Amino acid sequence: MWFPSSFVIRNSSFCLLFLLSLIIGSCSEKVEPDPPTFSKLLTGDSSKTWRMTSISITVREGNKKYEFSIENDCSDSIDYYDNYYTFYANAERTMEITEGPEKCEFFEELHLVDYWAIENASATLTFVFLPLGGQFRIPWTIKDLTERKLSIEFYTEDGKYIYQSVLNPIEE
Numbered sequence: 718m719w720f721p722s723s724f725v726i727r728n729s730s731f732c733l734l735f736l737l738s739l740i741i742g743s744c745s746e747k748v749e750p751d752p753p754t755f756s757k758l759l760t761g762d763s764s765k766t767w768r769m770t771s772i773s774i775t776v777r778e779g780n781k782k783y784e785f786s787i788e789n790d791c792s793d794s795i796d797y798y799d800n801y802y803t804f805y806a807n808a809e810r811t812m813e814i815t816e817g818p819e820k821c822e823f824f825e826e827l828h829l830v831d832y833w834a835i836e837n838a839s840a841t842l843t844f845v846f847l848p849l850g851g852q853f854r855i856p857w858t859i860k861d862l863t864e865r866k867l868s869i870e871f872y873t874e875d876g877k878y879i880y881q882s883v884l885n886p887i888e889e
Contacts (some may be wrong), residue, residue, distance in 0.1 A: 755835050758862050759842070760806035767802045767867055767884035768817060775879040799849060804833055812844055839885060842869060845880070857882075 799817030
């Protein structure tokens with residue numbers, strides 16, 4: 718049986734479109750979860766508590782660098798080493814600093830409420846940090862932030878002092 722060429726061309730075009738729609742329709746895009754933001758890693762779903770596990774200071778004098786690690790020994794005003802920093806995932810970005818498990822006899826109970834700020838573009842976390850005075854917010858550079866570790870660094874304006882700290886989350 719003979720078919721006119723226009724009939725064959727139309728049927729071929731229809732078959733090709735039908736096959737393409739089946740192929741495209743059967744393909745599905747794999748949904749990838751969005752990577753967590755700095756804020757989500759810092760606060761968890763509603764709040765997350767961190768404890769400082771190390772703090773060090775690097776001093777630059779000319780071509781020389783001196784590094785110091787600070788230990789908690791309940792002397793002077795160093796009762797801040799094991800304090801808890803709780804960051805809340807609320808609109809106000811509230812934070813609390815409370816006393817850690819090691820308590821020094823001559824210090825009063827600690828409970829400070831303030832707020833925190835984060836800037837993803839520059840990886841900057843600003844908050845009150847007791848080892849550096851605790852009276853003003855410090856813009857820390859986030860060196861590493863995962864669900865298990867917060868590593869931050871702060872340079873003084875003249876670049877002479879570099880403060881570095883690591884905090885780990887408290888298991889609740």
